[in-house]
Amino acid sequence: MSLITDEMRKLLGVDYPPVYYDVDRSAIRLWAMAVGYTDPVFYDEEEARRVGHPALSAPPGFLGHERYAPGVEIGSKGPPIRGLNPQLTRSLNAGTEYEYLATVFAGDVLEATTRIVDFQQRTGSIGEMLIISRETTYRREGEIVAVLRAKAINY
């Protein structure tokens, strides 16, 4: 039985409305602390300028925070990554990839556009699985700086 419905196929390749991410220096420092960095380029603005950066650089994987608003669940603005097929009630993060075309810095505002690029159905140890692949393109003043590719498993 196919888990992939016609309604799901209609979502393929469709860009969701852009979401804006602010890359703040405090968030960069907090991310760097959480991940265990000691490199001062993520903490000390003088050091960042010394190595030729305009501001603190964003560590790999950090692309800012969306603009929070009351009543809007964080991370809910992109395409759904669970619940597309009502038979599949559970979800797992299966993988994450980043491609950088430029360095991201504190003060950047990134416009992120997400689309679902693939649905796959597989049978695994946890039963029938739906694998949803999505791609988010991050632009700074129109220039693509990073692409995120993420996979979720619904089962």
Place this chain on the structure above:
Amino acid sequence: MSDEPRYFETVAVGDDLAPLRDTLTPRRLVMFAGAATDFYEIHYDRDHAASLGLPGLLVHGLLKNALLGRFLHEWVAPAGRVLGYGCDYRGMDAPGEELTCRGVVTDTHADSGMIELEIRVETTDGTVTTPGFGRVFLPSRPVP
């Protein structure tokens, strides 16, 4: 970070990266939850994790991904940069256990300075929970 800057010429296919070891405590998971704005309860609420049948708290997949990003950054810093990397989440990791990032150079491209790597996160018994790949840029050694 190494004391001597790493340059493209100092790297060959088959080179192993010095392992990076880290123990992600619940405190680090909470810090990361805020930094990554991932507030899923299985990463900090033991009761919630137990209600889902989990043995305990789980390390964020994205935190293991970020640790691999740090592993690459520290290997190329200060001269190089990370062009891309990614990983699959194959196994769950618990906070408080030592994790080890390991990697090996799989290809080098003299025309662009790009180096490709296979990277992974392992537990202390050698189980690979998070296999991945990396692409980094290293500049050529400056001519004296």
